[in-house]
Each structure stands twice: as C-alpha cells, then as structure tokens.
Amino acid sequence: MSKVKKKVKVIKIDVEKCNGCRACELICSAFHATPKYSSNNPARSRIRLIREPLRDVYLPVYAGEYAPAECMGRDKYTIDGKEYDECGFCRASCPSRDVFKEPDSGLPLKCDMCEDDPPQEKPLCVQWCINDALTYEEREEEVEEEVKLEDVEIGLESMVDKYGLQKVVDTVARMSKKG
Amino acid sequence: MRYAETGYNLEIDLSRGNIERVETDQRLTELHLGGLGTNAKILWDRVPPETEPFFPDNLLIFSTGLLCGTPAIGANRTIVTTYSPQTLLMGYSMMGGFFAPELKYAGYDKVIFRGKSPDLVYLWINNDKVEIRDASHLQGKGAIQTAELIQQELKEPKAQVAAIGLAGENRVYMASIEHGRSSASRLGIGAVMGDKRLKAIAVRGTKDVNIARPAEFLDLCKEVLKYIPVRDKNPVPGVMPILAGLGSPKEMAVHDEKWHTENFSWGNARHRIKDYWNEEIEKKWTESMENVRTRFISCYNCPVKCGAIISVPGISTYMMKCFSKLTYTMAAYSDLDFGFRIAQRATEYGVDGFSTPQVMAFGLELYEAGILTDQDMAGMPSDNEGRFYWLLDKTVRREGIGDVLANGTYWAAKQIGKGAEAYAHNNIKKHEQLPLKLGMLNPIYFLMYATGEKINITQIEGNFPQAPFPTREEREEFVKDWIHVPDEKFKQYLLDWEPRGERSIPYYPTVEATCEIVDWQEKMHYIDDALGMCAGLSSFPLKPPYHIHNYPAFISSATGIDMDEAGLTQVTKRNRTLVRAVNVRRGLRRADEKPPEDHWKKRFPELEEKLLDAYYKFKGWDNQGIPTKESLHELGLDYVAEDLERRGMIKNE
Numbered sequence: 089m090s091k092v093k094k095k096v097k098v099i100k101i102d103v104e105k106c107n108g109c110r111a112c113e114l115i116c117s118a119f120h121a122t123p124k125y126s127s128n129n130p131a132r133s134r135i136r137l138i139r140e141p142l143r144d145v146y147l148p149v150y151a152g153e154y155a156p157a158e159c160m161g162r163d164k165y166t167i168d169g170k171e172y173d174e175c176g177f178c179r180a181s182c183p184s185r186d187v188f189k190e191p192d193s194g195l196p197l198k199c200d201m202c203e204d205d206p207p208q209e210k211p212l213c214v215q216w217c218i219n220d221a222l223t224y225e226e227r228e229e230e231v232e233e234e235v236k237l238e239d240v241e242i243g244l245e246s247m248v249d250k251y252g253l254q255k256v257v258d259t260v261a262r263m264s265k266k267g
Numbered sequence: 268m269r270y271a272e273t274g275y276n277l278e279i280d281l282s283r284g285n286i287e288r289v290e291t292d293q294r295l296t297e298l299h300l301g302g303l304g305t306n307a308k309i310l311w312d313r314v315p316p317e318t319e320p321f322f323p324d325n326l327l328i329f330s331t332g333l334l335c336g337t338p339a340i341g342a343n344r345t346i347v348t349t350y351s352p353q354t355l356l357m358g359y360s361m362m363g364g365f366f367a368p369e370l371k372y373a374g375y376d377k378v379i380f381r382g383k384s385p386d387l388v389y390l391w392i393n394n395d396k397v398e399i400r401d402a403s404h405l406q407g408k409g410a411i412q413t414a415e416l417i418q419q420e421l422k423e424p425k426a427q428v429a430a431i432g433l434a435g436e437n438r439v440y441m442a443s444i445e446h447g448r449s450s451a452s453r454l455g456i457g458a459v460m461g462d463k464r465l466k467a468i469a470v471r472g473t474k475d476v477n478i479a480r481p482a483e484f485l486d487l488c489k490e491v492l493k494y495i496p497v498r499d500k501n502p503v504p505g506v507m508p509i510l511a512g513l514g515s516p517k518e519m520a521v522h523d524e525k526w527h528t529e530n531f532s533w534g535n536a537r538h539r540i541k542d543y544w545n546e547e548i549e550k551k552w553t554e555s556m557e558n559v560r561t562r563f564i565s566c567y568n569c570p571v572k573c574g575a576i577i578s579v580p581g582i583s584t585y586m587m588k589c590f591s592k593l594t595y596t597m598a599a600y601s602d603l604d605f606g607f608r609i610a611q612r613a614t615e616y617g618v619d620g621f622s623t624p625q626v627m628a629f630g631l632e633l634y635e636a637g638i639l640t641d642q643d644m645a646g647m648p649s650d651n652e653g654r655f656y657w658l659l660d661k662t663v664r665r666e667g668i669g670d671v672l673a674n675g676t677y678w679a680a681k682q683i684g685k686g687a688e689a690y691a692h693n694n695i696k697k698h699e700q701l702p703l704k705l706g707m708l709n710p711i712y713f714l715m716y717a718t719g720e721k722i723n724i725t726q727i728e729g730n731f732p733q734a735p736f737p738t739r740e741e742r743e744e745f746v747k748d749w750i751h752v753p754d755e756k757f758k759q760y761l762l763d764w765e766p767r768g769e770r771s772i773p774y775y776p777t778v779e780a781t782c783e784i785v786d787w788q789e790k791m792h793y794i795d796d797a798l799g800m801c802a803g804l805s806s807f808p809l810k811p812p813y814h815i816h817n818y819p820a821f822i823s824s825a826t827g828i829d830m831d832e833a834g835l836t837q838v839t840k841r842n843r844t845l846v847r848a849v850n851v852r853r854g855l856r857r858a859d860e861k862p863p864e865d866h867w868k869k870r871f872p873e874l875e876e877k878l879l880d881a882y883y884k885f886k887g888w889d890n891q892g893i894p895t896k897e898s899l900h901e902l903g904l905d906y907v908a909e910d911l912e913r914r915g916m917i918k919n920e
Contacts, residue, residue: 107572109565110365111340118338118485125481128337129372131473140424141447142415142584144561144576191473218496218570 091230097201098225099150099214106146106221110137112213119202119212131191134199135213138176145170148213148222151188152179154196159184269293270479271333271825272301277375277397279390281463282323282382286397291376297828298903300797301333301376303359304842306348307849309379310357311907316852320352320455321438321462327380329370329429329468332799336371336476337825338488340495340812341804343368343567345429345446346796350853351454352462353440353675354697354722357849358454359796362429363566364446366470367799369427373472384464387436391421392470402466407433409615410445411585417469430467431457432617434663438462439673441619441626441662448564448574448586452619453723454698455675479827487821491804491812495570503745503809505736513811514803518592519563519575522553527590533597535628535676536693536702548602555603566801573803577607585611591620597702598624599655609655616663621723622675622699627658629676629690630668638685643668675699693863696855698722700863708773708867709734710781713875714882715788716862718892720846729807730791730814731757731784735764735771751814753787753832760784773871778878782885787815793839794818841902844887844894848907851916857883857891893917 113130120134121127134151159182162174181188181196188197202211209215210224217223237245247256278287291305299305306328318324327349334342345367351358370378373392387402405413414428427446434442435457442457443450451457478484495513502511507526509516525544532539559579563572564586574588587610595613596606613623631654633639645667647657661669671679676691676699693700695716701724711731712724719727730751736742739762746758760780765771776784791806791814798818805813813821815832823830830838847855857879864870883890887898896917899908911917 107563107565107570109567109569111568111570114338114568118481121475121481123481125338125478125485127475127477129473129475131372132475141564141576141586142411144578144584146562216492218492219572 090233092233094229094231096227096229098227099201099211100223100225101148102221102223103146103148104221105219106137106148107219108137108139108141108146110139111216112148112222113137115212115216129191132197134188134197136187138173143170145172146221147172147176149177149187150179150199151181151197152199153181154198155180155182158182268477270477270827271337272296272331272376273371273374273474273476275375276377276379277392279378279380279397279399280382281380281384281388281399281465284384284399286399288375288395288397296333296826298838299842299845300794300822300838302330302344302346302799303348303793303796303846304838305377305797306330306346306359307357307842307845309377310348310350311845311849311852314350316854318350320350320355320358320459323383323463324381325350325459327456327459327463327465328377329366329380330377331367331371331375332795333797334821334825335367335799337478338485338568339798339800339821339825340488340491341566341569341571341801342799343569344796344799344801345370345451346799347444347451347456349456349459351456352438352458353455353678356696356722356853356855357720357846358456358459359721359846360444360451360453360456361796362444362446362449362451363569363801364449365427365567366429366446366449366468368567369470369472371472371476372474373470374474378468380463380465383462387464387466389417389430389465389467389469391417391426392468392472393421393423393426394472394474405466406436409433410435410443410617411447411583411615413467414445414447414469417467421469423469423471426469426471428467428469430617431460431465432615432663434458434616434618434673435461436466437663437665437673439618439663439665440675440678441622441673443617443619445614445617448576448588449566450614450617452621453721455619457617478825480824484821484824487817487824490817492570494812495804498810498812505741505745506732506809510733510809513808514571514573515589515801515807517573518589519556519560519573519587522549522556524549524552524593527593528597530703531593531597532702532704533600535598535625535632535690536700536704537628537632539704552603555607559607569801569804571803577611579607579611582608582611583615585614587614594620594624595655598628599651601652601655605652605655609652609659612656613659616659618659618663621701623659623662624655625693625699625702626662626672626676626679627655629679630658630672632690633683633687636686636690638683638687638690639668692865695719695862696722696859700724700866704865705867707869708871708875710773710776710778710874710878711784713773713862713867714781714785714878716866717860717875717879718785718882719789720843720850721792725807726792726802727785727789729788729802730809730811731788732761732809735761735766737766749810750816751810753790753815756780757784757787773869773874778874778881781878782882785882786885789843790836790839791815793843794835797838797842798822837902840887841904844898844902844904845907847886847888847892848894848899848904848911851893851911852914855892860892889917 113133116133138147348359410432413430429446438458440455443452677697680687680691
C-alpha cells in the first residue's frame with residue numbers, strides 16, 4: 089500500500105489561559121461575513137465560549153461535523169472538580185442544542201480553519217487570542233492510503249461477523265429468489 | 268443601512284407597560300456620535316430641569332457606545348444616564364462587560380426608561396421580542412444572584428444581565444447597577460433604577476452589526492491588537508506600577524500596595540499611615556489575594572485582564588476589579604482578607620465600592636466624636652470589622668441610622684447637624700472623592716477636580732503624566748515616542764516641568780498650559796464615552812493604543828461618517844458643552860466647583876481663581892461656568908442658548 093502526506097491542522101486550547109473576552113467569537117463571525125469583516129455577530133461564530141464565571145468554567149469549543157440526530161444519551165464531564173455542561177465538549181451541530189447554527193436559517197456551522205486565498209497564517213480566532221488560550225499547530229503526517237470499503241461491504245462484514253458467512257450467503261440467496 | 272449603530276432605540280414606559288422600537292435620526296450620530304453624547308441630547312430635550320431624580324418623568328437611559336459590537340478592541344461600555352439623587356445633577360456612570368455589545372446584537376443602541384412600574388419588574392430583550400416580566404420573586408435578592416436566577420428562568424445562559432441589589436431597591440444614594448465583573452456605580456443611578464421598580468434588564472441578541480468600510484476598519488483594529496502586547500512589554504518607567512501599563516489599574520495582579528496604603532488616606536479619608544507597608548504585610552496580603560483569586564478576566568473583546576473572579580472559601584463567588592480591593596480594607600483600618608469578604612456582600616447588595624466605605628467610616632467617626640450616640644448605634648457590635656458589616660446592612664436596608672447614611676456623607680451630615688458637616692470633608696458637588704490628601708496644589712488636578720462633570724478624577728485624568736519626571740533625560744526619553752499629543756507643544760510642557768524650582772507646581776505648568784492639558788485629557792474621555800471605549804485603552808493610561816490621531820479613521824471607516832481631527836474635536840466640545848448646559852439648567856455654578864478644602868495642604872486662592880477664570884474662558888463659558896451664547900452658536904447648540912436665555916441664565920445681549 090502506498091503512503092500519502094496529510095496536513096493536520098490543530099488548534100490547541102488552554103482553558104486556564106482563557107480570559108473570557110470572546111474576541112474569538114467576534115472575529116470568526118466577521119471573517120466569515122460577506123464581504124469579509126462587513127458584519128459582526130457572535131451568534132454566527134464557529135467557535136463558542138462556554139462561559140460560566142461563577143463556576144470558573146471557560147471553555148472554547150469549535151464547530152465540528154453536523155449531526156442529523158442526537159446521541160442516544162448525554163455525557164457530562166467533571167474535571168478538577170468543575171462540572172461541565174451536558175455535551176459540553178461536543179463539537180457537533182446537533183438537534184439537541186442551538187449552538188453552531190446560523191441564527192436566521194438554522195443551517196449548521198462548521199469550523200473551516202479560516203481557509204482562505206491567500207492562506208491566513210493562522211485561523212482568525214487564534215490571531216485574536218493574544219493571551220494564548222488558543223494556539224495553532226500544523227504538521228504533516230504520512231498515512232497509509234486507505235482502501236475504502238463500500239458501505240454495503242461494511243454492513244455485510246458485520247453481519248458475517250455476527251452470523252457466519254454461510255448463513256449470510258443462504259439468506260441473500262433466499263432473498264434473491266423471492267425478488 | 269446604518270453602520271456601527273443599529274439605528275433603533277427601545278422606549279419603555281414602565282408606568283403603562285408600553286414598549287416601542289423607535290428609529291433614530293442619523294444626523295444626531297453625526298453631531299454627537301452616540302453613548303454619552305446622544306444621552307445628553309435626550310436628557311436635554313426630554314427631561315426639564317424641574318424634574319427631580321425620583322420623579323416618574325426622569326429618564327433612565329442605558330446606552331451602547333457607537334463602536335460597541337464592532338471589532339474595535341475594548342469597545343464594550345454601557346453608558347447609563349439619568350439625574351443623580353445624590354448630586355441632583357446629570358449622573359452618568361458606565362460599565363464594561365458584555366451588556367452593550369449584546370444590546371447592539373439584539374438590534375438596539377439604547378434602552379430608554381420612563382415612568383415607574385407599579386410592581387417590581389425586569390425587562391427581557393430577546394432580539395425583537397421584548398417583554399416586561401414580574402420580578403416579585405427577585406425582591407431583596409443580590410445583584411449577582413439575580414442575574415443567575417434570571418438566566419435560569421429564561422433558560423438562556425447567554426443572556427447578559429444588569430441588575431440592582433437591595434441597595435437600589437431601597438433607593439440608597441450609593442446604589443450601583445451590577446453586571447458580572449462590571450458595575451455602573453457612581454452617582455446613585457442604581458437608586459433611580461430601584462425607584463422605577465426595575466430590578467434588572469436581561470438581553471440576548473443574534474443580529475449583525477455592520478461596518479461601512481470593513482477592510483480599512485479591520486486594519487486599524489489589528490494595529491491596536493499588535494500594539495497592546497508591545498506596550499505591555501514596555502511599561503512606562505518612572506511611574507507607579509499601576510500607571511505603567513494599559514487597562515484600568517491592575518489591582519487584581521499587583522501585590523505591592525505600598526503606594527496606595529501609604530499615600531491614600533485610611534478611615535474616612537482621614538489618616539495617612541506613612542510607614543504602613545512592610546514585608547510581613549506584603550506576605551500576608553499576597554497570600555490573601557492568591558487564596559481567593561481563581562482567574563483573571565476581561566470584558567468583551569479585550570485582551571487586557573483588569574478583573575478577577577474572587578472565591579472566598581465559605582461565601583459565594585463574585586468578581587472584582589480595580590480599587591474596590593482596598594477601599595473597604597482602608598476605610599476600616601483592616602486587612603485585605605476583610606476587604607475581600609465584605610466586598611462580596613457589598614457587591615450583592617449593589618453599592619458603590621468607592622463611596623460606601625467612606626460613608627461607613629464617616630458614620631463611625633461621628634460616633635467617636637459623640638455626634639452620633641449609643642442610641643443611634645443601638646445594636647452595633649463592638650469589634651471593628653463587625654461594625655462595618657453592621658453599618659453596611661443598616662445602610663442598605665435603610666434601617667435606623669442607616670436610613671440617614673444611605674444618602675451619602677453630604678446629605679447625611681446635613682440631616683444629622685450638630686457639626687457633622689465638618690466630617691463630610693471629602694466631597695465635590697456632594698459626591699465622595701478618592702481618599703487622597705496631598706501637600707502642594709497641582710494646577711492641572713485642581714482644574715480637573717473642580718470642573719469634572721463626572722465628579723470622579725479617574726474619569727478626567729489620564730494621558731498627561733500625573734507628576735513631573737525628576738530628570739531632563741527621563742523627560743526626553745518619555746516624549747520620544749509620545750505620538751499621542753494633539754500638538755507638539757505638550758511635549759515642551761512636559762520637558763520643562765520640574766519637580767522643584769521655578770518650573771514646578773503650583774505655578775508651572777502655566778495657567779494657559781494647564782487649561783490646554785486639562786482640556787486634552789478631558790476630551791479623550793468624552794470621545795471614549797461616546798464610542799463606548801474603555802478608558803483603560805484610551806483616555807486613562809499613558810501612551811494608549813487609541814488617540815486623537817487614529818480615532819477619526821476608526822469612526823469614519825466604521826460608520827461611513829466623514830470625520831477628521833478637527834471634526835472630532837468639535838463633536839467632543841459639543842457633547843462636553845451639552846453636559847455642562849444640562850447641569851447649568853439644574854443649577855450648577857462656579858461656587859460648586861470646589862475640590863475638598865483639605866485635598867491639598869498648600870492652597871493658593873488667587874491662583875485657583877485665575878485658573879478657573881482662564882479655563883472657563885478657554886471652554887467658551889462665562890465666569891460662572893455657563894456656556895456663552897456665542898460658543899453655543901458655534902457648536903450648533905442655538906436651541907440650548909435660547910432655552911438658557913429664556914430662563915435668564917444667559918443674558919440676551
């Protein structure tokens with residue numbers, strides 16, 4: 089199998105350094121406005137600061153993948169005695185909550201690392217966080233070129249694991265006769 | 268489209284429960300910018316001077332500044348304006364935090380309250396949906412606690428809340444409006460909010476704030492962002508630590524309190540303790556600070572960490588900034604640990620951390636002098652710190668002697684009589700001042716104390732050093748990168764200013780130069796207060812990122828309004844003069860413009876008169892401090908001149 093190079097972009101988050109100013113939210117919304125920087129609205133931002141001063145919770149979270157359905161259950165973390173919100177660390181734009189959605193349309197938002205032409209040196213939120221709660225790293229990784237299984241194959245493999253190949257073959261044969 | 272501003276105000280009639288969204292006139296933005304400027308205009312137009320602070324017709328205006336909600340770093344101030352129950356003049360107090368930007372994102376530049384609600388209510392602004400809600404269950408609740416309860420009941424943790432505590436509900440003249448780490452504390456505006464039976468305002472906004480020329484505006488913001496760390500790494504040498512950097516004084520980070528504890532007066536602004544500070548105290552106070560401070564925090568869109576979260580074991584968490592750290596400690600001749608404990612209770616009650624400790628110390632002084640008796644103080648504990656808690660509780664509840672003290676030192680002294688007036692010694696225009704007592708009269712500070720309409724020295728001082736640098740070399744070094752001066756001559760004033768000899772205070776800077784220096788410093792504050800910019804990045808520190816030379820570009824690229832230095836100077840002068848006119852109509856005259864008698868040991872009555880004469884003239888005011896018809900005309904304020912003329916306050920010549 090051949091190796092390929094992949095660029096990995098990482099925003100490192102140091103919650104201890106966060107001063108809670110939400111400049112990250114503001115500048116994210118400005119950068120993604122059309123034309124660029126023409127409007128400001130943290131509700132459109134792809135980064136959110138979960139901020140509860142009285143409990144000393146300061147947690148910047150980036151918008152990740154859109155999830156069409158919510159999870160079967162919720163998680164709740166307690167770290168260093170501090171309890172974080174339900175699903176607090178989750179990056180999904182998901183039906184269970186109103187974060188990472190355009191306020192007008194409800195369409196999901198996702199962090200794009202400020203990909204731009206010409207490229208930005210760092211995502212805007214990192215540039216505006218001069219207290220270094222957010223820092224940026226890029227690295228290259230060599231990864232095996234993946235041979236992607238087709239969806240059906242993935243499904244069948246799991247059926248084979250569970251019932252054995254013969255049973256699956258018999259079932260498929262029977263089903264095809266019926267058809 | 269309107270840029271930087273939303274172009275809409277909310278008008279709330281609390282008596283009738285009426286809510287209206289009113290489009291504003293863009294021409295007023297060109298004339299006054301926003302914030303304090305347009306607040307003064309509204310107060311002048313709509314609240315006649317016969318209206319007393321607690322009349323229903325008095326307005327309570329919560330305003331954003333023109334640049335709030337834009338990427339301009341540090342533009343997050345809310346400017347609250349009304350008639351003050353304490354000074355009876357225009358009261359404007361400001362707070363940082365997150366309230367003003369959120370209000371802009373909800374689609375409003377200002378919320379204007381009139382009337383009085385029959386029952387305790389709060390206002391909930393959720394974009395276009397605005398409702399007056401019952402607050403009877405919040406009666407007596409702490410200001411911080413109220414904010415939390417409202418967020419919970421609205422199921423909106425992102426709502427920003429400004430609330431009063433018990434002090435505001437009881438119309439205590441030192442009542443503040445609290446908002447997280449920030450508060451609009453001075454001049455008793457929380458009492459007006461309480462009088463209107465308005466417990467809180469909660470706001471959540473998810474709309475856009477637009478910029479006229481985005482690329483140009485963003486480049487200006489980036490320069491500020493780049494400059495702040497550079498300035499941080501290069502503190503101004505030769506000045507005390509809290510004045511060397513940016514931001515409001517970094518009291519939450521500084522452990523060395525030698526300067527404050529030995530130069531500021533303890534008790535009722537009374538005694539200096541010249542050799543107070545030592546290693547043992549420093550160690551103890553450092554420990555106290557480190558034990559309770561859980562995080563340094565900032566206001567919206569600002570990297571400077573002026574505030575802190577304070578968690579004293581066993582009592583609920585609150586937030587603090589600046590000098591409240593020491594006011595209770597020093598008023599009570601106590602230590603920092605006590606200061607942090609009592610400030611928590613005071614914050615929940617919602618009182619001004621500046622005036623309140625002085626009022627309590629004043630009460631104790633009167634008791635020690637036998638003017639207040641055991642009967643007045645019945646039930647007061649015998650231990651010093653217990654007494655302060657007791658006085659705080661009584662004052663905020665307006666019980667017994669507390670009902671008198673709740674009116675501040677000036678009014679309380681009048682009410683008590685028996686020579687109590689001599690103990691209310693630290694006021695200007697009926698308002699308690701910094702507990703600072705000095706030797707030689709400083710002409711610049713004389714004019715600032717005397718004429719400042721905010722009646723608080725930190726809201727007028729700033730860009731010019733507080734004292735001369737000892738050597739010529741230091742001065743030359745300082746002026747090298749002093750690009751902030753409006754004119755080169757200010758550099759010369761500083762270069763020539765000596766600690767001793769002919770060119771020293773009180774006769775140098777000259778009367779003329781003093782007027783110019785005061786005017787420049789005040790101008791910067793008036794610009795900030797119109798734009799909603801934090802003074803900590805502009806008018807307060809030395810060599811700040813914002814100044815008279817780059818502000819016009821910020822304003823014009825954000826709003827699309829043509830603006831240059833001359834234009835901005837004219838707008839600022841207009842706003843300044845309008846504030847003066849509002850107060851003149853309320854009775855302010857030259858006789859009121861007096862720093863406390865004991866502020867300086869060495870006074871120069873003749874020079875002081877000369878300074879006032881010259882400054883009034885410089886400002887375009889007559890010798891009573893009333894703007895002249897000509898200067899009003901020049902500022903496009905003919906309607907003000909006509910009104911003052913009708914009232915016989917200026918002569919028709």
